[in-house]
Amino acid sequence: MGNKVIFFTEYVGLGGGETSLVNLCRRLSKEMEVEIITNSEGDLNRNLSSFELENSSIPYKKLIKRGQFVSLLLQLSKKIKHNAKVVILNSKSCLYLIPLIKLVSNCPIFYIEHSNWTNYTLIEKILLKNFVNEILVVSDPVSQKVKKQIGSIKTFNKIKDFPLMISMSGNQQKKRINANSPKIVAMIGRYQEIKGHSLFVDIAREVCETNDNVEFWIIGGKPFGTEEEIKYEKTVLNKIELSKYNKRIKVLGERKDVELLLKNSIDVLVVPSINESFGMVVLEASKYGVPTVTSNSCEGPSEILQNLNAKELIVEREIKAFKHKIIDLLTNHTYYSLISEKLQMNIPKYDLDGKNFILVKLINSYENEV
Numbered sequence: 001m002g003n004k005v006i007f008f009t010e011y012v013g014l015g016g017g018e019t020s021l022v023n024l025c026r027r028l029s030k031e032m033e034v035e036i037i038t039n040s041e042g043d044l045n046r047n048l049s050s051f052e053l054e055n056s057s058i059p060y061k062k063l064i065k066r067g068q069f070v071s072l073l074l075q076l077s078k079k080i081k082h083n084a085k086v087v088i089l090n091s092k093s094c095l096y097l098i099p100l101i102k103l104v105s106n107c108p109i110f111y112i113e114h115s116n117w118t119n120y121t122l123i124e125k126i127l128l129k130n131f132v133n134e135i136l137v138v139s140d141p142v143s144q145k146v147k148k149q150i151g152s153i154k155t156f157n158k159i160k161d162f163p164l165m166i167s168m169s170g171n172q173q174k175k176r177i178n179a180n181s182p183k184i185v186a187m188i189g190r191y192q193e194i195k196g197h198s199l200f201v202d203i204a205r206e207v208c209e210t211n212d213n214v215e216f217w218i219i220g221g222k223p224f225g226t227e228e229e230i231k232y233e234k235t236v237l238n239k240i241e242l243s244k245y246n247k248r249i250k251v252l253g254e255r256k257d258v259e260l261l262l263k264n265s266i267d268v269l270v271v272p273s274i275n276e277s278f279g280m281v282v283l284e285a286s287k288y289g290v291p292t293v294t295s296n297s298c299e300g301p302s303e304i305l306q307n308l309n310a311k312e313l314i315v316e317r318e319i320k321a322f323k324h325k326i327i328d329l330l331t332n333h334t335y336y337s338l339i340s341e342k343l344q345m346n347i348p349k350y351d352l353d354g355k356n357f358i359l360v361k362l363i364n365s366y367e368n369e370v
Helices: 016-028 042-049 060-065 067-080 092-104 122-131 140-149 197-208 225-243 257-266 280-287 299-307 319-331 333-350 356-370
Strands: 004-009 034-039 054-057 084-089 109-113 134-137 158-160 183-189 214-219 249-253 268-271 292-295
Touching: 004 016, 004 092, 004 268, 016 034, 016 042, 016 280, 016 356, 034 042, 034 158, 042 054, 060 067, 060 092, 067 084, 067 092, 084 356, 092 122, 092 268, 134 140, 134 356, 140 158, 140 257, 140 299, 158 319, 183 197, 183 319, 197 214, 197 319, 225 249, 257 280, 268 280, 268 319, 280 292, 280 299, 280 333, 292 299, 292 319, 299 333, 319 333
Parallel strands: 004 034, 004 084, 034 054, 084 109, 109 134, 134 158, 183 214, 183 268, 214 249, 268 292
Antiparallel strands: none
């Protein structure tokens, strides 16, 4: 067995899933060698390099599509054959690497499932059932989805709860509602209909009708550059332009300083998504005591807030429910402070630097078996 934990991942932007991967690899690198192999080069690689984490790319999707299996096998062999302690697949498309990985190494294979709307093909189910040693699921909704699709006693034993985490290092000063004018309410998400930008604009309009001291920020971009993202962005921007409160709804685009914005500027975070499998940004906000308002149909963030004993921030997914909760937080400073303190008190439950980090234990358990 080699000495490296080798990750494979498809997406190379810097969304919540990619941020969690960076956090995870930084944590693991304290105890073992880590390398991340991406399908292409992007912001993720540059971020990994800034933390001196070894990374490279293999265009496995293109090679598979073109039938260039010998070339792909040779590249995988060079990376894995004598180096891999464990291979961790961080994207569903990586499952198709499993037969080739097995040709060059008998190392354990882990798979991380991030989504509770993933549907597996028959081939993917076979690979998960027969060749993956551990299936790590980021939330209970994801766990239920996986069990429903590939359920068997043998498979259930492979499924492990693996909530995404963040580092508690850094300044966690007591959060007070922004003393400056105006107050800032923000949403963070790429341009995809499921993220709920349109609902956020409706919420902004309703709050602005009764409160002239609030500004709304939309943070996020089009990381994949798809036609769907481009079209939806135009729809959202047009809706903002037509609103009489368009001067108070700011479009900030994709930002690399989200944590600083949460720490210094944003008063309330809103997750208006139709659904989210987890919700990394909820953890990032809670670290700085920023309340997150989300809906009971948004399973991942709701689970996080319940675990943080802040279920009062979960509302019905409709405009007036969001509006009333936001106004309560912005106008009742005592209520805001109580919620903020509760979030900061409970966020260590998601501390990446905690001693009982499941992934280290799992990796070492396989090492001991060899």
